[in-house]
Amino acid sequence: MPLKPHETYAPAAQFALAALAVLGDAAAWATARPLAGPGRAVVSAALAAAILVFGAGALGVTEIVVTLVTLSGIESATGAVHALLNAAGAGFLLMAVVAFRRRRRGGCPRCGHPHTGASDGALVHPDASMASARTQVAAYVLMCGLLPWAGLKTVWTLGGDALGVTAEGWRKLNEDAGAATSLASVGLDASVMAALLGVFLLTGLMYRWGMVFPRWTLLLSGRRVPRLLPLVPAWLTGGALSVYGVVLNVMALLSATGVIPAFEPKPPFTTSADLTWMVWFGGLAFGGLGFALIVAVRSYAARTRYICAGAESAEAAKTAEV
Structure with a gap:
C-alpha cells in the first residue's frame, strides 16, 4: 500500500501493524469481560500501544482534509485511505478505553453515570448552552x-x-x-x-x-x-x-x-x-x-x-x- 507515489512501508512493518491491529481488537473485546489485576494491565498496555501507533498514523488526516477542501488533489489515494483507517481505528479503540474506565469505576459504559438496568435504552440530552x-x-x-x-x-x-x-x-x-x-x-x-x-x-x-x-x-x-x-x-x-x-x-x-x-x-x-x-x-x-x-x-x-x-x-x- 503506497503512502505516496514513491514511498511505502516495508513488508515487516505492514505485518507488525496488522498484528497490532489484531491485538488491539482482542484487547477491546476483552474490556467487556471480567478481568483480574494482571489481565487489566495487559489489556490496558495493548490498547495504549495500539492507540499511540494508529493515532500517529492518523496525523496526516488534517492534510488530506485541507487538500480536499481546497481541491488541490490527493497525492496518494491509498495513502489517504491508510491515514483514514488509522484515524478510525484509533478513534474506536479510544471509545473502548473510555467504556472500560467507566465500567471499572462502576458507571454505565455508555453515559458514565452509575445506574441499574440496561445501557441501551433512551438517552437524555442536555439543553443547548454556550461555553464558559x-x-x-x-x-x-x-x-x-x-x-x-x-x-x-x-x-x-x-x-x-x-x-x-x-x-x-x-x-x-x-x-x-x-x-x-x-x-x-x-x-x-x-x-x-x-x-x-x-x-x-x-x-x-x-x-x-x-x-x-x-x-x-x-x-x-x-x-x-x-x-x-x-x-x-x-x-x-x-x-x-x-x-x-x-x-x-x-x-x-x-x-x-x-x-x-x-x-x-x-x-x-x-x-x-x-x-x-x-x-x-x-x-x-x-x-x-x-x-x-x-x-x-x-x-x-x-x-x-x-x-x-x-x-x-x-x-x-x-x-x-x-
Whole structure:
C-alpha cells in the first residue's frame, strides 16, 4: 500500500501493524469481560500501544482534509485511505478505553453515570448552552496565533511583498496547485480558507448553534446536532495541528539560537532568517488553532454529555427523597 507515489512501508512493518491491529481488537473485546489485576494491565498496555501507533498514523488526516477542501488533489489515494483507517481505528479503540474506565469505576459504559438496568435504552440530552467565558477567552487568544501567518499569505496573494518574498515568487510557487491557483487569482489563499473552516468549527463548539442546528440550515433547523459530528473532526484536527505547531515552534527556536543548523532558504525565500520567521509564524498558526480547538472541544464534550434515561430517573428519585 503506497503512502505516496514513491514511498511505502516495508513488508515487516505492514505485518507488525496488522498484528497490532489484531491485538488491539482482542484487547477491546476483552474490556467487556471480567478481568483480574494482571489481565487489566495487559489489556490496558495493548490498547495504549495500539492507540499511540494508529493515532500517529492518523496525523496526516488534517492534510488530506485541507487538500480536499481546497481541491488541490490527493497525492496518494491509498495513502489517504491508510491515514483514514488509522484515524478510525484509533478513534474506536479510544471509545473502548473510555467504556472500560467507566465500567471499572462502576458507571454505565455508555453515559458514565452509575445506574441499574440496561445501557441501551433512551438517552437524555442536555439543553443547548454556550461555553464558559474563560473557555471562550482562552480559545480566542490562542486563535490569534493565526494572524501573522494568515496576514503574510494574504499580502502575497493580493500582490504585495513581505518577509523578503515577492508576490511573483509566491505565485510561481503555487502555480501548479490546481484550485489554489484559481482562488489566488481572486485574492484568496487556499490554506487561509482552510484555516477559516477550522475557525468556523471552533466557534460552533462554543456556541448554541453547534448543539442545535440554526435557522440558516433550513431543513435541519431546530434539530439536535449529532454529538460526534463536530467532536470527531475537532479532536482529529486539534490533535494533529497542535503537534505540528509545537514541532515547528521548537524547530524555529532551535534554528534561531544556533542549536541546529539554520534553515537553507528555498525559493521564494532568499534568506534563512526570513524562512525561520515563516516557520515560527506557521507554528503559531497551527499550534494556536490546534490548542484552541482542544480547549473548545473539551468544553463541547462536557456540555453535550448525555445520560441514560434510567440514570436520570435514579438521580431525580434521590433528589426527591432529599
